[in-house]
């Protein structure tokens with residue numbers, strides 16, 4: 001227990017002891033191994049439950065930037081690393097904050113990694129993980145289908161700022177991935193569980209075997225599929241999240257998480273040179289508290305996102321539309337995703353409709369939002385409302401025409417993050433009505449042209 005607890009009133013001290021005895025029981029269990037449950041919701045539920053300072057069912061928010069100690073010598077011991085957060089000794093909240101640590105423990109339990117730490121954004125999680133793993137002059141092998149920001153980071157920013165070069169490959173081709181690894185130079189193989197926006201599924205188990213054989217780390221961005229796929233349980237070394245998306249679910253917070261071995265996470269927090277300590281992409285503890293309140297219903301939300309995406313995708317397919325959804329039997333990675341996914345969640349909450357060209361895509365978006373209120377024209381994902389965008393001219397606009405073609409992004413691709421507000425039939429009727437409005441426009445266009 002931290003020495004500072006000794007200065008609290010008797011009542012609080014009693015509560016703190018009670019809380020700690022409960023916590024210790026679980027902490028010991030937690031320290032002995034990675035949580036045993038292989039199912040993300042079960043694993044999350046069996047992780048340590050934090051109580052509030054006054055016995056509240058929710059944890060307290062530790063809103064302090066700095067922490068006091070009882071003995072002057074304790075500070076020296078914290079700086080030498082003899083005492084640290086693992087024994088409830090805290091120093092400064094850029095380094096470690098107990099509330100952020102509690103959220104991080106929950107996310108580590110969900111992903112089945114030994115440790116995790118949360119950051120101020122998904123991009124800072126991506127950037128910090130790669131900087132910590134890849135020294136100047138080293139090399140990364142990455143999928144050619146990546147989130148636009150990550151693609152820009154790997155293709156332009158890292159080579160210029162850190163002399164870290166990336167070879168982009170078709171990550172479906174395991175031989176090509178292995179072949180692109182440069183002995184002694186490559187540190188990381190980098191993929192997304194489900195690629196943005198084309199919904200290619202990464203063969204995480206296969207890629208993990210390649211990474212092991214070559215002695216490099218497999219880093220997986222699991223933003224599109226929390227709960228649905230558990231990359232670390234399939235052999236990934238590091239799992240990254242933009243917590244701004246499904247995990248938050250509210251489209252009101254920007255946040256990220258890095259999940260991985262304790263040695264890596266600890267090295268990132270190292271007081272004298274860890275990337276998180278040096279660059280400081282710190283999560284606010286008030287934000288960490290809010291997010292920890294949303295994790296317990298993430299499994300329920302994911303199941304509903306996935307169920308509705310599956311239903312709409314099959315109905316759209318029946319209407320003769322060109323749908324890309326890994327839950328459909330005609331998707332090239334349907335069987336792969338079946339073999340990787342945790343049972344009972346489904347196939348993800350994202351689907352894409354190829355409308356052929358940008359003009360038709362934009363017309364559909366217009367009617368879906370403004371004529372029928374099916375969803376909102378906006379980037380991002382994981383919100384309770386359906387979010388829709390034309391990828392080629394929005395999230396993937398950082399790519400050149402050639403790069404878009406290489407990544408399989410057609411100009412008429414509409415990406416949808418399927419929400420769960422309203423009833424299924426209400427929403428479907430809105431979709432059909434918007435489609436009919438588009439057909440009417442098309443017909444009018446034929447007459448005038």
Ligand SMILES: *Cc1c(COP(=O)(O)O)cnc(C)c1O
Pocket residue numbers: 121122123124126147149150192196221223224241242243244245254255256
């Ligand atoms: C949004 C996103 C990111 C970046 O996350 P931010 O929280 O916006 O910084 C990274 N990867 C993927 C797959 C994303 O969708």
